[in-house]
Each structure stands twice: as structure tokens, then as C-alpha cells.
Amino acid sequence: MSAPTAPPFAPDATTPVPEHLRLLIIGSGPAGYTAAIYAARAMLKPRLIQGMQPGGQLTITTEVENWPGDTEVQGPDLMVRMEAHARAMGAEVVTDTVTRLDLSRRPFLVECDSGARLTADAVILATGAQARWLGLPSEARFQGFGVSACATCDGFFYRGKEVLVIGGGNTAVEEALFLTNFASKVTLVHRRDSLRAERILQDRLFRHPKVEVLWNHEVVEITGDDNPLGVTGAVLRSTTDGSVRPIPADGVFIAIGHTPASELVKGQVALRDGGYVQVEPGSTRTSVPGVFAAGDLTDDTYRQAITSAGMGCMAALDAEHWLAAQGLAER
Structure with missing residues (x-):
């Protein structure tokens, strides 16, 4: 050194x-x-x-x-x-x-x-x-009220609920797999068409019946309610054709490192x-x-x-x- x-x-x-x-x-x-x-x-x-x-x-x-x-x-x-x-x-x-x-x-x-x-x-x-965040105003608004960067910390609150995990590396895959212990469905959203995570983690993710991977999409907005304050989903944009679609979720986990x-x-x-x-x-x-x-x-x-x-x-x-x-x- x-x-x-x-x-x-x-x-x-x-x-x-x-x-x-x-x-x-x-x-x-x-x-x-x-x-x-x-x-x-x-x-x-x-x-x-x-x-x-x-x-x-x-x-x-x-x-x-x-x-x-x-x-x-x-x-x-x-x-x-x-x-x-x-x-x-x-x-x-x-x-x-x-x-x-x-x-x-x-x-x-x-x-x-x-x-x-x-x-x-x-x-x-x-x-x-x-934690690295996406930088969206709506993301900051719902931090602690449905938006999290720590599945180990907050996964327990999503028993029987549907959640999104944003990212494509080891952190994202590990968070998604951990959340399957609680959530009824885990959707991993990645802006590319392949993951950066280790192959053994990818294999576990793809085999899990609770997990869906949504390729070539990025989050443009977190949606939610004011009273009580909480997440209801996200708006995603395709990185291939620019089309926009809403997706319902009870929680959004940002896992980009x-x-x-x-x-x-x-x-x-x-x-x-x-x-x-x-x-x-x-x-x-x-x-x-x-x-x-x-x-x-x-x-x-x-x-x-x-x-x-x-x-x-x-x-x-x-x-x-x-x-x-x-x-x-x-x-």
C-alpha cells in the first residue's frame, strides 16, 4: 500500500x-x-x-x-x-x-x-x-413507509404481501431470496436482460416459485397513499421501447448497493x-x-x-x- x-x-x-x-x-x-x-x-x-x-x-x-x-x-x-x-x-x-x-x-x-x-x-x-438510492422524489417520500434498502431489517413487515426488489447484483438477489420467507410474491426488477449476481444465486432465484424477474425495466415513480402514508406500487418504464406500466406492490426494496x-x-x-x-x-x-x-x-x-x-x-x-x-x- x-x-x-x-x-x-x-x-x-x-x-x-x-x-x-x-x-x-x-x-x-x-x-x-x-x-x-x-x-x-x-x-x-x-x-x-x-x-x-x-x-x-x-x-x-x-x-x-x-x-x-x-x-x-x-x-x-x-x-x-x-x-x-x-x-x-x-x-x-x-x-x-x-x-x-x-x-x-x-x-x-x-x-x-x-x-x-x-x-x-x-x-x-x-x-x-x-444505501444507494434511485434519486426519485417519490422514493424519498415513502422511505420508511414502504420503501426500504434493508430486507433483513424490514422484511418481517411484509408477511403475505407482494414486494418489488430493484437491482441486479448479489445484493438484489440475496434481498429477493430473503424476502420470500415473508412475502407472497417477490418481483425483481432489473434494467438489463441479465443479472450481475453470482451464478449460484441466480440459479436459486430462478428456481424459486415465489419469484418473478421483470427484465429491461426501471422504476420512474413510487406510488402510494397519504392517509396512512404507504406504498401501493410503482411505475416502471421499459428500457427497450420506453413504454410505461404500473405494477402493484406493498413494498419496494432498493438493492443497488x-x-x-x-x-x-x-x-x-x-x-x-x-x-x-x-x-x-x-x-x-x-x-x-x-x-x-x-x-x-x-x-x-x-x-x-x-x-x-x-x-x-x-x-x-x-x-x-x-x-x-x-x-x-x-x-
Whole structure:
């Protein structure tokens, strides 16, 4: 891997002296808040910078029924509770966004949108990933009310109902197959005449009696009702002749991939295909000693709140052990 290539800092006479931290956590989803809880309990006095979307993807999720201990909880409420827990343990939670992170020197250097400049002995990256959306106004209108990007999260709500899955790669086929556990019918809509998914997944999809594949079509609008707010179907356009047709559905799952928020460390830590941060197997250690990664930023397989939280715990413990080995745990 090439040497870190973060943009150089350009301090001048008016630049404040950076404040030093033992541990900085960047990101505020389940991974970030859990890391903050564990790090605070380890007396590391962590600071968590929330980023542009405090709480992460769960803040645009409605009912969460797979969080242990809660039969049902609203996504935003769960994140409010996590933040409160982190603060109660002693973590400092700051509403700001990291704009530059220089991992080429020690301690690591950080610049924030607010103008704050920091140094940190260790960093936990928990900036998450964002689902790729179609970009339709109607899609945004019904997000959380029939439009989803996570079948594992929301499939349970579509028992005995008909759903659409949009996409043609592994993600789309896996989502469609998972949804057959609940839905009465799953229609996979793909804009081409062949899938990009692995052949073994395609074979399973084509054999499944609940699945229909609609080739050479794209979604141009999600349709639905206002009271109560909910999806009733979609309008599809043929990519071969331009004809338009409506199709009824109770839910629409967008499965065209995710984009990890790794731009901050691109060229500085090793990344995997798709831009996910690479960590050592069984740990959260990245290719740069003292830098750890947790949650959807590194996980392209599970992408669940509970697995992100587990990785946040791992990252805090990994950071604690690393700081202790460097003689930096107490200052």
C-alpha cells in the first residue's frame, strides 16, 4: 500500500494549537456510540464527533423489531438513548464534522468543519455507509413507509404481501431470496436482460416459485397513499421501447448497493473492493496502527445495528489494548 496521502495541513499564525485527545471516535451510529460507551468506561476520555447525520441510518428508520431487549423501538429513539448512554458514561459527544484526518504523523491530526483542530493518539472510524438510492422524489417520500434498502431489517413487515426488489447484483438477489420467507410474491426488477449476481444465486432465484424477474425495466415513480402514508406500487418504464406500466406492490426494496463513507481515509488506510475499510480478521485493526474501524464502514455482509454495535465494542477494546501497549492509556 502506498504511503498515506492526506491533504497537508497549512497552519499559520492564527491557527489555534490543537487540543490533544487519547481517543477520537468519528461517527455516531450504533458502532460509534457503543465504542464511546466502552471507551469511557475504560477511562480513555473519548470524544465522539457526530458527523453530518447524528445517529446514522437508524435516524431514517421507523420501527426496529430486532434490537435485543426491545420488542419494538423507533430508530431515532434508539439513537437518542445510545447518545444519552454514551454521555452518561463520560464520553464527550460533539456536534461537528471531521473535514481532514492526517494519519501520516503521530499523534494523528484532525480538522473539523467548526474550525477545531485536534490531535489524537488513537482513532476509531465509525462513519458508516449509505444505501444507494434511485434519486426519485417519490422514493424519498415513502422511505420508511414502504420503501426500504434493508430486507433483513424490514422484511418481517411484509408477511403475505407482494414486494418489488430493484437491482441486479448479489445484493438484489440475496434481498429477493430473503424476502420470500415473508412475502407472497417477490418481483425483481432489473434494467438489463441479465443479472450481475453470482451464478449460484441466480440459479436459486430462478428456481424459486415465489419469484418473478421483470427484465429491461426501471422504476420512474413510487406510488402510494397519504392517509396512512404507504406504498401501493410503482411505475416502471421499459428500457427497450420506453413504454410505461404500473405494477402493484406493498413494498419496494432498493438493492443497488451501499457506499461506505471512507473518503476521509482514502489513500491512508487499506480499502477493500467497494471502498470498505479493511480490518484484520477477528479484530477492528486497520492497516495503520492506532486506527480502528467498526460498523458499516467495514461490514458489507451483515449491515445490522446489532453487529455494528458489537464491532464498536471490539474497536474500543482494541483501542484500549493498543494504547496500553504504547504507554498511552494514562495521561
